[in-house]
Structure formats: structure tokens, C-alpha cells
Amino acid sequence: MKARVTITLKNGVLDPQGKAIEGALGALGFSGVGEVRQGKIIDLELAESDRDAAMKTIDEMCRKLLANTVIENYSIDIV
Amino acid sequence: MKAAVVVFPGINRERDMMRALHVVSGTAPIPVWHADKELPDVDLIVIPGGFSYGDYLRCGAIAARSPIMGDVVAKANEGRLVLGICNGFQILTESGLLPGALMRNRNLNFICRDVHLRVENNRTPFSSAYAKGQVIRCPVAHHDGNYFADAETIARLEGEGRVVYRYCDETGAVTEAANVNGSINSIAGILNERGNVLGMMPHPENLIEQLQGGDDGRGVFESLVGALAA
Numbered sequence: 001m002k003a004r005v006t007i008t009l010k011n012g013v014l015d016p017q018g019k020a021i022e023g024a025l026g027a028l029g030f031s032g033v034g035e036v037r038q039g040k041i042i043d044l045e046l047a048e049s050d051r052d053a054a055m056k057t058i059d060e061m062c063r064k065l066l067a068n069t070v071i072e073n074y075s076i077d078i079v
Numbered sequence: 080m081k082a083a084v085v086v087f088p089g090i091n092r093e094r095d096m097m098r099a100l101h102v103v104s105g106t107a108p109i110p111v112w113h114a115d116k117e118l119p120d121v122d123l124i125v126i127p128g129g130f131s132y133g134d135y136l137r138c139g140a141i142a143a144r145s146p147i148m149g150d151v152v153a154k155a156n157e158g159r160l161v162l163g164i165c166n167g168f169q170i171l172t173e174s175g176l177l178p179g180a181l182m183r184n185r186n187l188n189f190i191c192r193d194v195h196l197r198v199e200n201n202r203t204p205f206s207s208a209y210a211k212g213q214v215i216r217c218p219v220a221h222h223d224g225n226y227f228a229d230a231e232t233i234a235r236l237e238g239e240g241r242v243v244y245r246y247c248d249e250t251g252a253v254t255e256a257a258n259v260n261g262s263i264n265s266i267a268g269i270l271n272e273r274g275n276v277l278g279m280m281p282h283p284e285n286l287i288e289q290l291q292g293g294d295d296g297r298g299v300f301e302s303l304v305g306a307l308a309a
């Protein structure tokens with residue numbers, strides 16, 4: 001089973017890299033770009049075949065390591 | 080003073096730290112490898128700076144889950160003194176021993192220069208050799224030192240005197256221009272609730288004698304020696 005974890009910064013957490021991308025897009029002439037936020041994607045291959053069990057395990061992985069829940073949100077998609 | 084210095088792969092400030100501890104306390108600290116499960120019997124545990132695990136995933140994230148950290152957390156919870164410098168501070172936040180997180184510097188640059196710090200609280204084992212309000216010079220060398228925590232946590236840290244060191248200019252004024260990395264309230268170093276764990280981004284171990292251009296950082300180590308002798 002394959003899964004994708006998407007990690008984004010929580011609202012209100014300053015994202016200097018997103019700001020830099022925002023500025024660079026403006027410099028390239030792309031107008032009308034509002035706030036840019038940068039995140040990360042982690043793809044996982046799991047031996048587990050049960051969807052619910054996989055979701056539960058990945059959720060634990062996110063809380064223990066993949067995301068820092070002080071500053072980040074995460075979402076899990078089984079693909 | 081018996082101290083242990085925890086060494087992770089990718090850490091590069093452990094020798095500077097061990098030398099500073101040795102020079103100031105007169106006792107050589109014990110290096111401890113991250114794969115060990117137990118710390119030796121020491122009064123002080125130090126997590127030095129560097130780039131543990133290449134800063135992969137998030138700075139300090141992998142190191143915070145390595146085998147030795149279980150005992151570091153256990154000893155911290157027993158009240159043993161723990162000092163984390165730079166990457167060590169990041170590891171302490173990632174391990175949950177300190178609140179908040181260290182984000183990418185506001186200007187996105189790796190910053191390596193001397194800054195000034197104001198001693199906000201000198202009633203701690205990590206700052207008692209300084210006067211309250213004293214301004215010290217200290218080097219920084221980091222890419223991710225921008226301290227962040229939610230408003231409630233910041234209010235608690237401030238209200239409980241747990242902001243020990245704050246970035247300032249050479250006169251002691253806390254200004255946005257002197258806030259080297261964009262940290263909330265110019266926070267450079269914080270204490271845990273119990274008062275036995277301190278994390279700070281600057282490197283006092285790199286300014287302990289005139290050979291290094293000054294000894295303003297020596298007070299951090301003198302404070303620890305004093306606290307442990309008492």
C-alpha cells in the first residue's frame with residue numbers, strides 16, 4: 001500500500017521560504033499571487049494491506065516523527 | 080562538575096563544548112555516543128551544536144528520537160541539568176523537553192557572527208554568574224534559529240521568567256534590528272518549567288577566553304559550576 005503525507009505549516013506560523021517564493025514570483029512578473037506557503041510531501045510504501053490499520057499507523061508516524069505538531073499540520077492520503 | 084556531552088552524527092561543536100567545560104570546571108567531560116542507551120552518572124548533560132543527521136526532515140528531528148534521548152529525557156525529568164546549544168536547542172524542542180520550535184531565519188540566510196545578548200534572568204543555574212540586565216557578546220552560527228511558539232506559550236515563558244537570554248544591541252536595547260533571526264520577542268534562550276533545562280541558539284562555548292577574542296560566554300559555564308558546587 002502506498003500513502004502520501006502532506007505537511008504544511010499551521011496558520012499564523014511565519015513561513016520565510018514561502019515569503020521568498022512569493023517575492024520571486026512577483027519579480028518574474030506573475031501578478032495576482034496572494035500568500036505563498038511552502039510544505040513538504042512524504043511518500044510511504046507500507047506492507048500493511050488494511051486501509052484503516054495503515055491510516056492509524058501513519059497517523060502515529062506523523063505525531064511521533066514526520067510532523068512537528070507545534071508548527072505543522074499533516075494530512076494522510078492512501079493512494 | 081561531572082558533565083556528559085552527547086554526540087550525534089553530524090554534530091561538529093562537541094570539541095569546543097568539551098574544551099569549554101574542561102577549561103572552566105577543571106574536569107574533563109565524558110563524550111556519549113547517540114546510539115548508547117544510558118548516560119553515565121553525571122550532574123550535567125550537554126547537547127552541543129552542529130548538524131545532526133544533516134538537518135534532514137527538520138533540524139534536530141531525527142536526533143531527538145535516537146536511543147540516548149530516552150535517558151536524557153528521563154534524567155531531565157529527574158531534575159538533572161541539561162544544556163542544549165544551537166542544534167542542541169533544536170533537539171531539546173523536538174524532544175519535547177522545551178516548548179516551541181526553531182524555524183528558518185527570517186532573512187533565510189545562514190548567520191555566522193557575533194551578536195549581543197541581554198541576561199533577562201540570572202536566577203538560573205545557566206546564568207547566575209551574570210548580573211540581571213547584563214549585556215554580553217556571543218557568537219551565533221545557524222540557519223534555523225527563529226524561535227516560534229504560540230501566543231499562550233510565549234506569555235507563559237515571559238510571565239514565568241523563563242526567557243533567560245534575549246538578542247539586543249550593544250547597549251542592551253531589544254530592537255527588531257538587533258533581532259538576528261526574527262525570533263518572537265527576540266528570544267535567544269529559554270528554560271523549561273522546572274528550571275533545569277536550558278536551550279539557547281548562541282554559542283557561549285566559543286567565547287570563553289581572550290584567545291577567542293573575549294570571554295563573555297564563560298559566565299554560562301561558571302554559572303553551572305557554581306550551581307553544582309552549591
